[in-house]
Amino acid sequence: MEKKEYRGHVLAVPYPAQGHINPLLQFCKRLASKGFKATLAISTFIANSNGFADAPATVHLETISDGFDDGGFAQAESIAAYLSAFEAAGSKSLAHLVRKLADSDHPINCIVYDSFMPWALDVAKQQGTLAATFFTQAVAVGCIYYRVNRGLLRLPIPSPPVEIPGLPPLEIGDMPGYFARPAEYPAYFAMVLEQYYNVDKADFVLVNSFYELEAKAVDSMQNLLPMLTIGPTIPSQYLDNRVDGDKTYGLSLLDPGAAATSWLATKPPGSVVYISFGSMASLPDLQTQELAWGLMASNSYFLWVTRSSEPESELPRDFVERTRDTGLFVNWCRQLEVLANEAVGCFVSHCGWNSILEALSLGVRVVAMPLWTDQTTNAKLVEDAWGVGVRVKANDEGLMGRDEIEACISRVMVGEEGRKMKANAKRWSDLAKKAVSEGGSSDKNIDEFVSKFASS
Numbered sequence: 001m002e003k004k005e006y007r008g009h010v011l012a013v014p015y016p017a018q019g020h021i022n023p024l025l026q027f028c029k030r031l032a033s034k035g036f037k038a039t040l041a042i043s044t045f046i047a048n049s050n051g052f053a054d055a056p057a058t059v060h061l062e063t064i065s066d067g068f069d070d071g072g073f074a075q076a077e078s079i080a081a082y083l084s085a086f087e088a089a090g091s092k093s094l095a096h097l098v099r100k101l102a103d104s105d106h107p108i109n110c111i112v113y114d115s116f117m118p119w120a121l122d123v124a125k126q127q128g129t130l131a132a133t134f135f136t137q138a139v140a141v142g143c144i145y146y147r148v149n150r151g152l153l154r155l156p157i158p159s160p161p162v163e164i165p166g167l168p169p170l171e172i173g174d175m176p177g178y179f180a181r182p183a184e185y186p187a188y189f190a191m192v193l194e195q196y197y198n199v200d201k202a203d204f205v206l207v208n209s210f211y212e213l214e215a216k217a218v219d220s221m222q223n224l225l226p227m228l229t230i231g232p233t234i235p236s237q238y239l240d241n242r243v244d245g246d247k248t249y250g251l252s253l254l255d256p257g258a259a260a261t262s263w264l265a266t267k268p269p270g271s272v273v274y275i276s277f278g279s280m281a282s283l284p285d286l287q288t289q290e291l292a293w294g295l296m297a298s299n300s301y302f303l304w305v306t307r308s309s310e311p312e313s314e315l316p317r318d319f320v321e322r323t324r325d326t327g328l329f330v331n332w333c334r335q336l337e338v339l340a341n342e343a344v345g346c347f348v349s350h351c352g353w354n355s356i357l358e359a360l361s362l363g364v365r366v367v368a369m370p371l372w373t374d375q376t377t378n379a380k381l382v383e384d385a386w387g388v389g390v391r392v393k394a395n396d397e398g399l400m401g402r403d404e405i406e407a408c409i410s411r412v413m414v415g416e417e418g419r420k421m422k423a424n425a426k427r428w429s430d431l432a433k434k435a436v437s438e439g440g441s442s443d444k445n446i447d448e449f450v451s452k453f454a455s456s
């Protein structure tokens with residue numbers, strides 16, 4: 001059989017979670033569209049799950065072990081146990097995979113690995129390939145973790161607000177959630193700081209963001225690291241439409257169904273509040289109830305992703321019945337399709353980085369209800385740096401109350417303030433599209449990245 005010609009071969013290794021696999025998978029699709037062979041190595045457990053049924057034809061799939069091939073993360077005793085088993089099993093099986101591919105027609109030129117797995121850099125170096133760490137969170141968030149990792153910012157922070165080049169002044173509540181509650185997820189907190197321990201040895205630091213969005217933060221980090229912004233990595237159909245057939249992500253946590261799209265088709269433009277808290281975090285029951293009452297008081301239509309087939313059990317009594325004419329609950333949907341629908345007026349979001357990039361790319365305003373990790377910092381940027389939304393303030397017990405939620409929805413959806421946010425959102429959407437289009441900042445950065453190993 002004739003050997004297929006490629007300009008080079010990249011092996012992408014995501015952390016095994018939806019919000020991490022999709023950005024790297026999307027990056028692979030872009031590399032494939034530029035003539036490279038792109039292979040995505042996902043965990044055996046995820047590869048065997050139904051959610052990956054929709055994998056794109058242009059990206060090659062391989063598997064590595066996370067140590068829990070039959071059950072994934074859910075099988076581990078603790079987060080710390082998972083991370084350490086993943087490092088042990090992942091390092092071994094990744095090395096094995098690179099050796100296997102070395103004997104094929106297309107040996108690996110560069111391993112692009114999720115920044116949550118810095119041990120992959122050691123594998124790349126041992127196997128003699130280039131190594132690129134890939135951040136699935138904002139440059140701004142990375143600026144903060146980097147400073148803590150390097151001892152430039154000491155914890156607990158003695159005198160907020162903190163001044164970091166390129167970022168607005170940050171109070172403790174604007175820093176990543178681990179700073180205010182370090183004991184909550186100590187293993188994840190350690191992991192996000194560890195992203196930097198060997199980063200100086202990486203040949204590239206790729207970030208799913210775009211230069212115009214975080215210019216000053218990128219400039220400040222580029223003095224320290226070979227950083228290139230290459231995003232947003234959302235399907236090309238919603239941006240530049242240059243990647244053939246790139247209409248959806250390849251991985252979906254749950255079956256999205258079609259209910260959301262047909263329901264939205266019956267609603268007037270800008271009238272619907274869309275609510276989703278991503279693929280990992282869950283709202284405490286009391287918070288769910290406050291959100292429900294806030295939504296009802298806003299008198300808006302709403303589409304609420306609950307990730308549960310029985311939302312009634314967490315909602316106020318009879319709430320589903322009482323909102324039958326105004327609300328729709330789904331356990332999952334095609335979020336991009338929803339955000340692109342003109343019926344959607346705003347997005348009540350936990351501010352996961354993928355959701356925020358999607359909202360910015362599609363010009364949708366945000367009511368920010370951050371829960372943990374990077375979400376608190378993203379919420380600060382949504383409000384103060386990008387002017388596309390407002391953050392719902394929590395009371396002293398950490399609860400975001402119904403009146404505050406209602407007031408925030410109203411600020412974002414109606415009036416002069418809301419109109420300004422809409423105009424800002426449109427501007428970011430245009431800039432996101434420009435960044436990935438031919439000659440845009442992210443497109444040029446991708447070309448710079450591949451130029452280090454491209455054969456022609």
Ligand SMILES: O=c1ccn([C@@H]2O[C@H](COP(=O)(O)OP(=O)(O)O[C@H]3O[C@H](CO)[C@@H](O)[C@H](O)[C@H]3O)[C@@H](O)[C@H]2O)c(=O)[nH]1
Pocket residue numbers: 018019020022136137276277278279280281305331332333334335336351352353354355356358372373374375
């Ligand atoms: O009904 C839904 C709801 C969500 N999504 C998609 O799910 C993804 C959610 O990603 P994100 O907003 O980043 O949230 P998480 O999945 O919770 O992401 C985790 O990983 C991110 C990247 O590290 C972090 O920024 C988040 O804080 C962390 O919770 C997005 O692509 C959405 O389009 C759907 O397709 N359908």
